[in-house]
Amino acid sequence: MTDFTPLSFEEVIDRLSPAADTLILFHRNPDADAVGSAFAMKQVLADLGSRAWCVCSDEVPARLRFLTDGEQESVLPVSIPADFEVTRIVSVDTASPAQLGNLYELYKDRIDLMVDHHGMGEPYAHHYIRPDAAATGEIMFDLVKQLATEERVVITDALCTDLYAAISADTGGFRFSNVTSDTHLRAAELLASGIDCAEINHRLFDCKTQEQLRAQAAGISNLHLFADGKIAVVTFPYALKAALGLSDEHLDNLVDVARSLIGVEIAISIRQPKAEGLFRASVRASCDYDVAALCAKFGGGGHKRAAGCTIIAADMDDAMQKITSEIKI
Ligand SMILES: [Mn+2]
Structure with a gap:
């Protein structure tokens, strides 16, 4: 190289x-x-x-x-x-x-x-x-x-x-x-x-389209908590995106839904761009935890408090399990 x-x-x-x-x-x-x-x-x-x-x-x-x-x-x-x-x-x-x-x-x-x-x-x-x-x-x-x-x-x-x-x-x-x-x-x-x-x-x-608001609402109903509420994950499977008529740009700020909840220190959004086993995760930390290092384990990167990666997994639950099991807080 x-x-x-x-x-x-x-x-x-x-x-x-x-x-x-x-x-x-x-x-x-x-x-x-x-x-x-x-x-x-x-x-x-x-x-x-x-x-x-x-x-x-x-x-x-x-x-x-x-x-x-x-x-x-x-x-x-x-x-x-x-x-x-x-x-x-x-x-x-x-x-x-x-x-x-x-x-x-x-x-x-x-x-x-x-x-x-x-x-x-x-x-x-x-x-x-x-x-x-x-x-x-x-x-x-x-x-x-x-x-x-x-x-x-x-x-x-x-x-x-x-x-x-x-x-x-x-x-x-x-x-x-x-x-x-x-x-x-x-x-x-x-x-x-x-x-x-x-x-x-x-x-x-402040300018959100109806699609973005629909994405946010669906995100709230797909919020999963771990580690006594310190880790929050919003999941957005491909089927949900298709059913709501959304495209990927509407899902950009989903991680903010997870981050806004009181007590959450690590917020994650996982979306599935296509009907295949590739899952995109965005991760944010409000505590002293290095999410860039976490994402690097999956071939991704970013900053200490804000990073992203792609997870190869069988389905959404598997993807969520894979990333949350790597987090030790
Ligand atoms: Mn930049």
């Missing part, structure tokens, strides 16, 4: 500086940190004189379209302009090959740089990874600020909106333990530019 080395902040800027048609990859099932960081990167590269195109194995969900600033109708690989001569590929917010989805097969040996904040990932290129950053948006903020100081990048409202949304989303609206004083300082600078934080946060957190 190729050895991939960590890059310095200056080396990242060096790698982004030459004019080159660039693809910006971000993780499947994209969230606001992925989309906001990718489209911020696109604006940075445009200012540096490069054409850039954001690419993902899944489309940007409708509720996050405001982060693309009308620049791209689609982010699927087929949307890449025909005259694009790809000479540089970077990824943002994407910790491991699996998270690239089908992009990994397409581009695996050609990725020049990954910019990310996940500490427990599996690097697939030379990388700039800062686990101290609550969001990739914080790293993008630092890049933007440096390049703006050098008068090479112009800070626009669209850029500030992307960065603020990226940071706000990955911190749960500045509520999670990953928030630092620097997180607030960066957010404060973004707000000073005049963007509408109430509107951005409303779009990120």
Whole structure:
């Protein structure tokens, strides 16, 4: 396996500086940190004189379209302009090959740089990874600020909106333990530019579709408690998803249902994307328990307090048993 080395902040800027048609990859099932960081990167590269195109194995969900600033109708690989001569590929917010989805097969040996904040990932290129950053948006903020100081990048409202949304989303609206004083300082600078934080946060957190509410209600009726109520698991089998007419993007925040219950220290959601034996788990900890290490046992990863993995199991009960039996609290 190729050895991939960590890059310095200056080396990242060096790698982004030459004019080159660039693809910006971000993780499947994209969230606001992925989309906001990718489209911020696109604006940075445009200012540096490069054409850039954001690419993902899944489309940007409708509720996050405001982060693309009308620049791209689609982010699927087929949307890449025909005259694009790809000479540089970077990824943002994407910790491991699996998270690239089908992009990994397409581009695996050609990725020049990954910019990310996940500490427990599996690097697939030379990388700039800062686990101290609550969001990739914080790293993008630092890049933007440096390049703006050098008068090479112009800070626009669209850029500030992307960065603020990226940071706000990955911190749960500045509520999670990953928030630092620097997180607030960066957010404060973004707000000073005049963007509408109430509107951005409303779009990120308060706009739920009927499907999402149906998913939440079904999640509440499928809540299982273990370890005297310290572990809560919400399960969502494929048959239930199909019966309610839901798709995977409606199930994104199911883990919050488990986490909101008093006394729960480890919250888990397990969904079954297809009628097969693969189960996706999202895990959150509110105690001092390393859920990234837990998920690593199943080939997944993430952060100490927020991580995910895929479990191979016979059925939902088996998947739930497999993950809960690994937890010792
Ligand atoms: Mn992120």
